[in-house]
Amino acid sequence: MSQRFPESSKSCDSSEPHESSVFPTSSRGLKSPESPESSEPSTIRHRRPFRWPSLLTDSGRGIAFGGDYNPDQWPEDVWDDDIRLMTQAGVNTVALGIFSWGRIQPAEDVWDFDWLDRIIDKLGHAGIAVDLASATATAPQWLYQRYPEVLPRDRYGHVINPGSRQAWRPTSPVFKKYALAMCRKLAERYGDNPFVTAWHMGNEYGWNNRYDFSDDSQRAFRTWCERKYGTIEALNEAWGTAFWSQQVQSFDEVLLPYHMGGDSMVNPPHWADFERFGNDVLRDFYCAERDAIAEICPDKPFTTNFMVSTDQCCMDYADWANDVDFVSNDHYFHEGESHLDELACSDALVDAFALGKPWYVMEHSTSAVQWKPLNMRKRNGELLRDSLAHVAMGADAISFFQWRQSRSGAEAFHSGMVPHAGEDSAVYRGVCELGAALRTLSDAGVQGTELRRSDTAILFHADSEWATRSQTLPSMKLNHWHDVRDWYRGYLDAGRRADIVPLDYDWSGYATIVLPTVIMLSDDHVRRIADFVKAGGRVIVGYATGLIDEHFHVGLGGYPGVGDGLLRDVLGVRSEEFNILGAEADGEPSEITLSNGATTRLWQNDVTSVGERARVIATYQGAAAADWELDGVPAIVRNAYGEGEAWYVGCDLNRADIARLVREQLGDVADGPDGELAGDIADGPDGEVIHTVREGADQDAGETVRFDFIMPRGKEDVVVHNVLGDPIVMHRCEKINDGNANVRDYVLHRNAILITRTAE
Structure with a gap:
């Protein structure tokens, strides 16, 4: 099976050899290809080769199943019962020691590995592999007390005190010394242990120390800026420091973006670089x-x-993915009607980070968590459905936080695989049911197969996500990642599925690309878009896309101005102002209708001219449009460019209007080179299911296999017809039996998942 995205390699300095290959990432200070006019990705990077942890099975293969295990939080007489229950549930791997630094090193010169030796030995002899953590996510109290200089500071100068997680500075040489000593001790003791099959570094880097304003951070930021810009003149130009007299004369004058009093606004390019710096040092x-x-x-x-979930994506994980051997993600469900859609949307981005290779769910929950304003439990069937939905989106490992629900501490009411109620509980029975289903999928050959791609890629950009949080934009209600999610769900509503691909990856093999609120585009990005369309592709550009370059400089000559006007040429439009709506303006119209029946409620671009090859698809109309002097102004424009076409959506649309646009206007290239999922269910319900396909070689059976995963999105029963393959998992669904053995129709109830296998 062909690779979905080009391989890449590690970006961190190391003497460890790795294969080299072209891989697109951020263009920040990295080497450009020899041909800048090429539509190829803008930079050459290296990526670590894909390596997957083995299980303790005869073949080492199988879908991994387990969770975070914290035996040091329980009396040792509980351990044997834990292993009995794990074996009963089908658990075959655990993440161990994530927050165990204080137990392993109770004092600076004291080390205690005996307990860790015993539990690793018990687990291994039970056939349970260990993903061993570096244990450095949180330091022991003695280190914080003896070396308080490791503690981070917030932008007000306040010390971030210990007591939670990650109360340390990424730039602290003192903390780094002790953390690396821990890593070496673990490697020396367990590097040859056959039961330890993978290394789990840290935990959720940046959860509590993403923004550090300490003196160590200040020094490191100056060094980072000098390495990036080379000269202070280049920094001043990039940061636009002539505004508000912010010029600096040397890198020693560069400051972190501290709190400046009141509601003062930080210089946007200064903050953008601080975001990048924080990502890089972690x-x-x-x-x-x-x-x-x-x-x-x-x-x-x-x-x-x-x-990665659509409520958080704090790092530039497209960049981090270069430096792991396999991609792992923590995902917690979003309450409400978006539950399954949000999971699939997040997973689509994780699958792209993994370059289509299998990836690992390191954490999710069996039921409720305890850290949200609203901590809803999972309904009957959702524990298994959610887990298998991750498999449907490309995961080959399903793990939870955590194995045994804590009886004390900050996360005591976070659900676990063994809840407070014990093994005689619906949650634990659901865990056992999941273990059996994962064994079935392992035996059927799912592991190692890859998610079939769509013909449409919705592009995600970490820099644009950070930029839309700025308080200096025409509207503070912009959110790039949420707009990606809305377009993803709009495609689902239209009965189609899109991929989500990082902007800096290679999307040249798609038929259509969508840029929702990709507000920040470099000249190189714009050239790649233009080349893509010129070669016959379709691009859909949203209303707040391409307004600023990578330095937060506004493109001139009309909107969207980046690329020295090239993006305007591709789109065939030019606008001069933004019309911003909101209920905050008493007595003003708060929404405007379009001639195609859509409604806009946030942002409208005042398009003053369209190109000769452009065709206006919809205009603003009605009393509210006239009141804002937009009546008859183009809102959606289609432009021919080269061999392809560009669609300009000059205003915000809700999900229903996006779905209608996709269904009625954007359906004429449904069959890309790899095919769309529409048609795989010949008479399937329009937009009522999520349907994915994983395919590849079954190494044990020696044949090519295809797995179809079908899940209803809503509460009502759904009937699907002409499903390919033989059912191997039928959860909350059944085959419709009308006496004809050739009928392949099924009824799917709420929270169902149907998985079929086809040998090809």
Whole structure:
């Protein structure tokens, strides 16, 4: 099966050899290809080769199943019962020692590995592999008290005190010294242990120390800026420091974007670079920990858990993905009607980070968590459905936080695989049911198959996500990631499924690309878009896309102005102002209708001219449009460019209007080179199911296999027809039996999942 995205390699400094290959990432200070006019990705990077952890099975293969295990939080007489229950549930791997630094090193010169030796031995002899953590996510109290200089500071100068997680500075040489010593001790003791099959570095890097305003951070930021810009003149130009007399004369004058009093606004390019700096220093810290272990134990794969959901994506994980051997993610469900859609949307981005290779769910929940304003439990069937939905989106490992629900501490009411009620509980029975289903999928050959791609890629950009949080934009209600989610759900509503691909990855093989509120585009990005359309592709550009470049400079000559006007040429439009709506303006119209029946409620671009090859699809109309002097102004424009076409959606649309646009206007290239999922269910319900396909070689059976995963999105029963393959998992669904053995119709109830297998 062809690779979905080009391989890439690690970006952190290391002497460890790795295969080189072209991989697109951020263009910040990285080498450009020889041909800048090419539509190829803008930079050359290296990526660590894909390596997947083995299980303790005869073949080492199978879908991994387990969770975070914290035996040091329980009396040792509980351990044997834990292993009995794990074996009963089908658990075959655990993440161990994530928050165990204080138990392993109770004092600066005291080490205690005996307990860890015993539990690893017990687990291994029970056939349960260990993903061993570096234990550095949170330091022991003695380190904080003896070396308080490791504590981070917030932008007000306040010390971030210990007591929670990650109360340390990524730039602290003192903390790094002790953290790397821990890594080396673990590698020396367990590097050759056959029961330890992978290394879990840190935990959710950046959860509590993403923004550090300490003196160490100040020094490191100056060094980072000098390395990036080379000269102070280049920095002043990039940051636009002539505004408000912010010029600096040397890198020693560069400050962190501290609190400046009241509601003062931070210079946007200054803050954008601080976001990038925070990402880079945490990634460098991860790499230092990884390499400290790799020097001693290089032959086991490394990962760290990303935090990707549509309510968070705090790091540039497209960049971090270069530096792990396999991608891992922590995902917690979003309450309400978006539950399954949000899961699929997040997973689509994680699958792209993994370059289509299998990836690892490191954490999710069996039921409720305890850290949200509203902590809803999962309904009957959702524990299994959610887990298998991750498999449907490309995951080959399903783990939970955590194995046994804590009886004390901050997360005591966070659900676990063994809840407070014990093994005689619906949750634990659901865990056992899931273990059996995952064994079935392993036996059927799912592991190692890859998610079939769509013909449409919705592009995600970490820099644009950070930029839309700025308080200096025409509207503070912009959110790039949420707009990506809305377009993703709009495609689902239209009965189609899109992929989500990082902007800096290679999307040239798609038929259509969508840029929702990708507010920040470099000249290179714009050239790639233009080349894509010129070669016959379709681009859909949203209303707040391409307004600023990578330095937060506004493109001139009319909107969207980036690329020195090239993006306007591709789109065939030019606008001069933004019309911003909101209920806050008493007595003013708060929504405007379009001639195609859609409604806009936030942002309208005042398009003053369209190109000769452009065709206006919809205009603003009605009394509210006339009141805002927009009556008859183009709102949606289609422009022919080269061999392809560009669609300009000059205003915000809700999900229903996006779905209608996709269904009625954007359906004429439904069959891309790899095919769309529409048609795989010949008479399937329009927009009522999520349907994915995984395919590849079944190494054990020696044949090519295809797995179809079908899940209803709503509360009502759904009937699907002409489903390919033989059913191997039928959860809350049944085959319709009308006496004809050839009928392949099924009824799916709420929270169902149907999985079929076809050998080809």
